[in-house]
Amino acid sequence: MKPEEPATTGADLLVKALIDEDVEVVFGYPGGAVLPIYDSLFKQNRLRHILVRHEQAAVHAAEGYARSTGKVGVVLVTSGPGATNAVTGLTDALMDSIPIICLTGQVPTHLIGNDAFQEADTTGITRPCTKHNYLVKAVGNLARTVHEAFYVARSGRPGPVVIDLPKDVLMNKHDYVAPPKVAAEHKSYRPQTKPDLRKIEQAVEMIAGAKRPVFYVGGGVINSGPKASKLLAQFVRMTGYPITNTLMGLGAFPASDKQFLGMLGMHGTYEANLAMHGCDVMINIGARFDDRITGNLTKFSPGSKKIHIDIDPSSINKSVRVDLAIIGDATLALEEMIKVWKARQPKVDLKALKAWWAEIETWRARNCLAYKTGGETIKPQFALERLYHHIKNTDHYITTEVGQHQMWAAQFLKFEQPNRWMTSGGLGTMGYGFPAAMGVQIAHPDALVIDVAGEASILMNIQELSTVAQYNLPVKIFILNNHYMGMVRQWQELLHGGRYSESYSESLPDFVKLADAFGAVGLRCHEPDKLDGVIEEMIKTKRPVVVDVLVDEAENCFPMIPSGAAHNEMLLGPDDKAGKVSEEGMVLV
Amino acid sequence: MNAPAEIQSHTISVLVANEPGILARVVGLFSGRGYNIESLTVAETDAKESLSRITIVTKGTPMIIEQIKAQLDRLVPVHRVRDLTVEGPHIERELALVKVKGVGEKRVEALRLADVFRAKVIDAKTDSFVFEVTGTTGKVQTFIGLMESLGVVDVGRTGIVAMSRGGEPL
Numbered sequence: 102m103k104p105e106e107p108a109t110t111g112a113d114l115l116v117k118a119l120i121d122e123d124v125e126v127v128f129g130y131p132g133g134a135v136l137p138i139y140d141s142l143f144k145q146n147r148l149r150h151i152l153v154r155h156e157q158a159a160v161h162a163a164e165g166y167a168r169s170t171g172k173v174g175v176v177l178v179t180s181g182p183g184a185t186n187a188v189t190g191l192t193d194a195l196m197d198s199i200p201i202i203c204l205t206g207q208v209p210t211h212l213i214g215n216d217a218f219q220e221a222d223t224t225g226i227t228r229p230c231t232k233h234n235y236l237v238k239a240v241g242n243l244a245r246t247v248h249e250a251f252y253v254a255r256s257g258r259p260g261p262v263v264i265d266l267p268k269d270v271l272m273n274k275h276d277y278v279a280p281p282k283v284a285a286e287h288k289s290y291r292p293q294t295k296p297d298l299r300k301i302e303q304a305v306e307m308i309a310g311a312k313r314p315v316f317y318v319g320g321g322v323i324n325s326g327p328k329a330s331k332l333l334a335q336f337v338r339m340t341g342y343p344i345t346n347t348l349m350g351l352g353a354f355p356a357s358d359k360q361f362l363g364m365l366g367m368h369g370t371y372e373a374n375l376a377m378h379g380c381d382v383m384i385n386i387g388a389r390f391d392d393r394i395t396g397n398l399t400k401f402s403p404g405s406k407k408i409h410i411d412i413d414p415s416s417i418n419k420s421v422r423v424d425l426a427i428i429g430d431a432t433l434a435l436e437e438m439i440k441v442w443k444a445r446q447p448k449v450d451l452k453a454l455k456a457w458w459a460e461i462e463t464w465r466a467r468n469c470l471a472y473k474t475g476g477e478t479i480k481p482q483f484a485l486e487r488l489y490h491h492i493k494n495t496d497h498y499i500t501t502e503v504g505q506h507q508m509w510a511a512q513f514l515k516f517e518q519p520n521r522w523m524t525s526g527g528l529g530t531m532g533y534g535f536p537a538a539m540g541v542q543i544a545h546p547d548a549l550v551i552d553v554a555g556e557a558s559i560l561m562n563i564q565e566l567s568t569v570a571q572y573n574l575p576v577k578i579f580i581l582n583n584h585y586m587g588m589v590r591q592w593q594e595l596l597h598g599g600r601y602s603e604s605y606s607e608s609l610p611d612f613v614k615l616a617d618a619f620g621a622v623g624l625r626c627h628e629p630d631k632l633d634g635v636i637e638e639m640i641k642t643k644r645p646v647v648v649d650v651l652v653d654e655a656e657n658c659f660p661m662i663p664s665g666a667a668h669n670e671m672l673l674g675p676d677d678k679a680g681k682v683s684e685e686g687m688v689l690v
Numbered sequence: 691m692n693a694p695a696e697i698q699s700h701t702i703s704v705l706v707a708n709e710p711g712i713l714a715r716v717v718g719l720f721s722g723r724g725y726n727i728e729s730l731t732v733a734e735t736d737a738k739e740s741l742s743r744i745t746i747v748t749k750g751t752p753m754i755i756e757q758i759k760a761q762l763d764r765l766v767p768v769h770r771v772r773d774l775t776v777e778g779p780h781i782e783r784e785l786a787l788v789k790v791k792g793v794g795e796k797r798v799e800a801l802r803l804a805d806v807f808r809a810k811v812i813d814a815k816t817d818s819f820v821f822e823v824t825g826t827t828g829k830v831q832t833f834i835g836l837m838e839s840l841g842v843v844d845v846g847r848t849g850i851v852a853m854s855r856g857g858e859p860l
Binding site: 224225228229232233236253287288289290413414415417418419422 | 706707710711714715718722753756757760761763764765766767768769
C-alpha cells in the first residue's frame with residue numbers, strides 16, 4: 102500500500118478507484134452530499150454517468166447492466182432520500198445475488214447523528230439488505246475500502262455492497278491506494294470456490310447410478326459466468342438426463358434442447374414439476390430450494406436423493422435437507438464432475454433412463470402451456486409467442502416486471518444463452534424491468550432490449566421514459582395490458598371468491614400519448630391479426646418504444662401449483678377447479 | 691423430513707473484527723431471521739488484532755442451528771464460528787451481581803449462603819450487601835433464587851462466556 106500519486110481529494114480518489122476497478126458506467130442521481138463526486142465526474146471522461154429519474158431505477162439499471170455483462174454494476178446516490186430510495190433495488194440485488202456497488206452520500210462526519218438535513222442512518226438501514234456495507238470515516242481508508250467492496254460484491258455469492266461517504270471525507274485529501282495485485286487476502290472473508298473432490302466423486306457416483314434423474318439448475322450457474330453454462334450443457338448431454346431451470350436459471354441451458362423440460366416451480370411446466378416430484382436423484386446446481394420451487398416442503402420430491410452444489414454454505418439444508426452438499430463455484434464443480442465422469446466412463450442404466458424419458462414424454466404430451474385461443478381478443482400467451490417469433494433470430498435481451506406477464510414471458514420466450522434474461526426473482530419487484538432494460542441497453546447499445554411489462558408494473562418506474570429519451574436508448578416496452586394487476590386478480594379469483602379488491606387498474610394513462618409526451622414512440626394493438634405488424638414496427642424503430650398490447654382481461658397463468666400444494670397437485674387450466682388451496686395454503690404468499 | 695425436530699440449546703463462539711456495527715450485524719441477523727438469543731456477551735479479546743469474541747446461547751432445531759452458524763459465518767467481518775456444544779467438552783461461566791437489602795437474621799443468613807456459594811461481598815452497608823457470584827448459569831440461578839426471600843432488590847448478570855476444554859484456541 103504505497104502512495105502512488107500526489108495527494109488528491111476523496112472524491113477524486115473515489116473516481117480513480119472506480120476506474121481501476123474497470124468501471125465504465127455509473128447510474129446515479131446528484132444531491133448535496135455527493136456534489137464533490139459529481140464535480141470529479143465532470144472533470145474526467147473515463148466514467149460515463151447515466152442520470153436516472155429516481156434512485157430505485159439507478160439500482161435496477163445497474164442490476165440489468167451487471168446481469169447482462171457479468172460485471173459489477175455501480176450506483177451513485179446522495180444522502181438521506183437518495184439512499185432510502187435505493188433500498189428496494191439493493192434488496193432486489195441481494196435476493197437475486199447481483200453484484201452492485203452503491204455509493205451513497207452522507208452528511209459530514211461531525212454532523213452524523215444530529216438529524217442533519219438529508220441525513221439517514223444509511224449503514225443501519227441497508228445492513229439487512231446488502232451483502233456488506235461500509236461507512237468511510239477517514240479519507241485515508243477510502244480507496245482501500247472501495248477495492249475491498251468490489252472484491253466482496255463480485256466474489257463468492259455476489260451481492261450489493263453500500264459505501265457510505267460523508268461529505269468531508271470526499272473533500273479531504275489523501276494519497277491514492279491502488280487495488281491489491283493479488284486477489285484480495287481478506288482477513289475474515291474467504292468464500293470457498295473449490296469443491297471437495299471426494300464429494301465430486303460421490304456426486305458422480307450418485308448421478309451415474311440414477312434411474313430417474315433430473316438436473317435442477319438455478320441462477321448460480323449464470324452468476325458463475327458463461328463458461329459454467331457451457332460446461333453444464335456439456336455435462337447434461339454427456340449424461341442424457343433431463344434438466345429443468347429455475348426462473349433465475351433460464352438461459353443456463355439451451356431451451357431448444359430436447360433434454361430441457363422448461364421452467365419448474367409454481368408456474369413451471371407439468372413435465373418439469375412431475376420430474377422433480379418423481380425423480381430418484383436430484384442434481385441441484387446453483388439453486389436454493391426457494392419456496393416458489395418447492396411448494397409444500399413436506400411433499401417435495403419425497404423419494405429422491407438430493408445433491409446440492411452451491412457457493413453459499415447457508416443455502417445448504419436451509420429448507421430442504423440434502424444427501425450430498427458440495428460447496429463451491431459452479432464452473433469449478435462442473436469441470437471436476439466432467440473430468441471424473443470422463444475418467445470413469447460410468448455405465449448408466451439406459452433401460453431405466455429410457456423408461457424415465459418415456460414417462461416424461463407422456464407428461465410433456467399433456468402440452469401444459471396450451472391455452473384457448475382468443476378469437477377477437479389477444480391472448481397474452483399469443484402476444485408473447487408472436488414476439489418470440491419475431492425476435493428469435495435477433496441479438497436480444499429480455500427484462501420483465503413482476504406478475505402474470507413475467508411468468509408468461511418465462512414460459513413462452515425461449516432462452517438459448519445465459520445473461521439474456523433479467524427478471525426480479527427473489528424480491529418480486531414491480532418496476533424492475535424498465536430500468537433494468539436501460540442498464541442492459543447501455544451495456545449492449547446495438548442489441549434489441551425488450552421489457553415485457555404489465556400496465557400496473559410499468560407505472561412504478563415510468564419516469565424513466567425521460568432517461569431513455571435523454572440518452573436515446575432504444576428500449577422497447579412491451580405492455581401486456583389487461584387492466585388488472587393480473588396476478589393479484591388471479592389469486593383473488595382462485596382464493597378469495599372473486600372479490601377483486603383494489604386490483605383493477607383504474608384511470609390508466611393513454612400509453613401512446615404518454616410515450617409521445619416523453620419523446621418516445623407509442624404503439625397500440627388490440628386485434629390479434631394486427632399484432633405481427635405492430636411488433637415488426639416496434640423492432641425496426643430505433644428509438645424507445647412503448648407498445649400497449651390490449652390483452653384478454655380474464656386470462657390466468659397456468660400451470661399453477663396452488664400455495665401449500667405439492668408438485669403433483671398442479672392446476673393445469675381454468676377447468677381444473679380451484680378449492681385445492683388448503684387452509685395452510687391460504688396463509689402463504 | 692418434517693418430523694417434529696427436537697429443540698436444542700447451543701453455545702456458539704464467534705470471533706469478529708471489532709468494528710462499528712458488528713454487534714448490530716449479529717443481532718440483526720438473529721432478529722431478522724427469527725432466531726432466538728438466550729444469552730449474548732461481547733467484548734474485545736485481542737486488542738492488537740482488534741478482535742472481539744461474541745458468545746451466543748441460542749435454541750433451535752438442528753436444521754436451524756446449522757443455519758444460524760452458516761449465516762453467522764457469511765457475515766464479512768466474522769472470522770470464525772464455533773459451536774462449543776457439538777465440538778467436544780467446554781466450560782461455561784456467568785457472573786452476577788446481587789444486591790440484598792435486609793437486617794438481622796436475614797442479613798446473617800445471606801452472608802452464610804454467600805459463603806456456601808463462594809460469592810464475594812463487594813459492597814456493604816449496614817442494611818445491604820452486593821454479592822458477586824460466578825459459576826454456571828444453574829449455580830447463579832440457584833443463588834439468586836435462594837437470596838430472593840432474603841431481600842434481593844437488584845440483579846445484574848453478564849450472560850454466558852464459554853470456552854472449549856484443553857489446549858486448543860478458538
